[in-house]
Amino acid sequence: PTQERYPVLRLPFSTVSEQDVAAFARIVPGLVTTDPAELAAHNVDWLRTVRGCSKVLLRPRTSEEVSRILRHCHERNLAVNPQGGNTGMVGGSVPVFDEIILSTALMNQVISFDDVSGTLVCQAGCVLEELSRHVEERDFIMPLDLGAKGSCHIGGNVATNAGGLRFLRYGSLHGTVLGLEVVLADGTVLNCLTSLRKDNTGYDLKQLFIGSEGTLGVITAVSILCPPKPKAVNVAFLGCPNFAGVLRTFRTCRGALGEILSAFEFMDAACMQLVERHLHLARPVQESPFYVLIETSGSHAGHDAEKLGSFLEHALGSGLVTDGTLATDQRRIKMLWALRERITEALSLDGYVYKYDLSLPVERLYDIVTSLRAHLGPRAKHVVGYGHLGDGNLHLNVTAEAFSTSLLAALEPHVYEWTAGQRGSISAEHGVGFKKRDVLGYSKPPEALQLMCQLKALLDPKGILNPYKMLPTQA
C-alpha cells in the first residue's frame, strides 16, 4: 500500500498481532489502546495535513516500560512512532502507515529542581506550560517558549530542537539541555541525564538526540537549565511603514536596549488581518504594512521601562515606526503576545496551509514573500510572512481553499531553490519530519546526508524508529 497524496511504499515491517497486543498489555497494563475512535486524534497531525492508520497506541509511564516495549518491537520488527503533544509542523509526529504510536503523555513527572543552579530534571512527557508554571513558582523560567506550550511536551521540544520565542535571549536547546535519558531502538537505556554544566568526557552524545525527531531513540527524561525569572518584563508593539524600517528598528533597538532585549518578532499586515478576522483579536496600533513585537527582560523595572520608552520615543520621532504601544502589566503583555503567537492558529482557520520555515540572511528575509505574492496572484488565498526576525527565521505561509498539486508545483522547488541560493536553511526550527525529507539536499551536502544515514544505521539497524521520517527516501 502507498500513502495517499505522498508516493511512499510501506517498508516490510511486521504487522501488530494479537500476541503483540497481549505482550504490550503485560508491559503496560490498561495503557494499550486499540479503539479506532481514541486512536483517530493520534493518527492525524495538528495541521490536519497528514494521516496514518496506526491500530495501537501505547502510553508507558516509565523508562523501564519504554525499554521493554522497544525490546519487543525490535525483536518482532515492528515500527514505532514516538509521539509527544502532536503539535509538530512537518508530519513527523504521526504514523505514515500502521506504526505503533508510543506516546509520552503519561510520562509527566517532574523529577527534581535545583533552585541554586536552576536545573530542572523531568520526564519527557511534561507539558511545556506546566513546566513553566512549576519553575516560575520557584523564581525561574523555562529557557524556551512557544505558541504550542499548552500541548507540546518537553521531550517533543528536544526531539525537534524547537526554537521559539526566547531563542534570541537564551539560545538553542543544544546549549540549555544538560542531559538526556534515551531509550535506544533495541531497548537499551542510555543514561546521560547529568546536570553538569561542563563535561568533556568524550563525545557529547546527548547532542545527537537533540533534533533527531524520534529517529535515533526515544527521549524519556530531560535535564535542562532554567534562567532566573526576570524581575521586569516589558513589551512594545510597533507599526512599521516598510520592511527596511523593520530592519532599521532591529538594529537601533539592539543598540539601545542591549542586554535587556529578549525577543524581536515581526509579522506583516496580512498576518494581522488573519488574527483579526479568524480570532477576533484587536489590532493595538494603527494599520501598518509591518508590525514588530519587542520584549525586554531585566532586573530593574524602572530602568528597563525608561530604556524602552526612550527607544520608542526615538523610533517614533525619527519615523522609523509610525505607531507604537507599550505594555508593562501581565495582562496586556499577554494580549500583545497573543497577536504574534496565535498566527499559526489563524492560518489554520483560513484553509489549507503550505508552511515554510526558512533561515535566511536577515536583510533578505522578506524578499521571497513579496515575490511569491506577485508570482502566485489569485491562486493563493493569502501569502504571509512572520517569524523570529532576531534569529533570521522567516515563517512563509501560503493558504488556499484546499490542497492543490498545481499550487504545490508553483511553490516547490522554487522556495527551496531560492533559499539554497541565499545559502539559507530549508528548515530553521520545525525539523524535517515526513514532509521535508526529500529536500534536505538544498541545505546539506551529500557527505553530511550520508553520515546522517550511517548514524541512523548504527543506532537503529532495523530502522524501526519513526520510519519514513527525516532521512532522505533513498536511505
Ligand code: FAD
Ligand atoms: P510531537 O509533535 O508529538 O513530535 C514531534 C517530533 O518529535 C516527531 O518526529 C516525534 O516522533 C518526535 N518526538 C516527540 N516526542 C519524542 C520523544 N520523547 N522522543 C523521541 N522523539 C520524540 N516550533 C518551534 O520550533 N518554534 C515555535 O515557535 C513553534 N511554535 C508552534 C506554535 C504552534 C501553535 C504549533 C502547533 C507548533 C509550533 N511549533 C514550534 C512546532 C514544534 O515543533 C512543536 O510545537 C514542538 O516542539 C513539538 O513538541 P510535541 O511534544 O508536540 O512533539
Ligand code: MLT
Ligand atoms: C511560530 O513561530 O509561530 C511557530 O514556529 C509556528 C509557525 O510557524 O506557524
Ligand code: ZN
Ligand atoms: Zn517559529
